[in-house]
């Protein structure tokens with residue numbers, strides 16, 4: 064029996080451990096120099112002027128939609144085929160999600176369906192680079208500009224991807240990254256808002272920090288009677304300009320992020336090598352549709368998701384996943400459609416609202432994918448997949 068091959072695995076080295084140690088010895092555990100360094104590194108990597116670190120990708124989405132004024136009565140167009148966070152963030156703000164069906168090649172929103180979904184009530188477009196694929200982002204940006212509505216880029220799965228030389232995070236008015244342990248880089252939990260819009264960045268900084276303005280000195284850092292604590296001047300710790308949240312990222316998490324970001328090029332290279340090996344092994348597997356990379360794109364590979372051909376049913380796909388798990392190969396059904404999750408169905412969404420996304424999501428399988436997945440392990444995963452597919456074919460008679 065082979066050792067278990069998990070779906071995902073973080074890659075933490077002595078560099079990150081050393082930086083975390085430095086923070087723990089510094090007595091500065093929140094709002095400090097590590098957060099600023101991490102913000103600069105992610106902003107630079109995404110081709111944006113400003114980075115605003117937040118406690119998760121979801122917190123970043125909520126902050127951005129709040130900053131852009133999304134509220135009751137506002138429609139926000141988004142994808143039905145993604146992790147659930149972007150659609151949930153629209154609901155947090157009281158907005159109405161409008162799902163534009165996907166295009167079956169890249170699995171991102173179909174630009175024609177996106178444009179057809181625009182109404183006078185459309186407040187923003189919230190686009191996702193699903194599985195890190197930057198396809199159509201430039202087209203979405205053109206559509207958004209011509210209708211004078213902001214494009215928000217949920218680039219949580221696309222750190223390091225680019226399309227025709229433009230880096231993910233920089234297509235829209237604002238982008239949001241996430242650093243949960245299965246992403247290209249991790250801080251345990253964490254996220255980052257990136258933008259060129261200085262006013263928006265300032266507003267997001269305030270919203271993440273309880274609606275405080277400026278660069279307030281944390282109250283625990285105040286010394287003696289001369290401190291500002293208790294004052295009502297802008298920048299004082301107990302003055303709040305607006306309703307905000309506590310979505311700050313700690314110095315410990317930021318230190319992990321600084322270490323991870325300094326290794327980003329190497330991380331992306333290794334993920335590319337794993338993806339290449341999967342592609343080679345799957346090329347002559349007629350029942351399997353491998354992921355595609357659009358022309359002119361660099362893809363940083365968040366996950367490796369294949370699709371069974373359209374003759375396969377959901378039950379067959381689920382049995383293949385179950386069989387692979389029994390052989391200690393971590394697999395998952397990325398992603399069930401968002402609009403068919405119970406709390407969206409309760410809002411009136413139903414089967415048939417996004418037929419392409421529904422058809423695709425019945426047949427996808429996420430295979431194990433992480434930086435140090437070996438060629439040998441990839442071979443074992445593909446062998447196991449073949450075995451499970453041949454069992455299904457025998458069942459069919």
Ligand SMILES: *Cc1c(COP(=O)(O)O)cnc(C)c1O
Pocket residue numbers: 119120121122145146148149191217219220241242243252253254
């Ligand atoms: C991971 C992810 C998020 C949010 O991430 P968290 O940090 O877990 O809140 C948002 N959108 C997409 C598309 C993601 O993949």
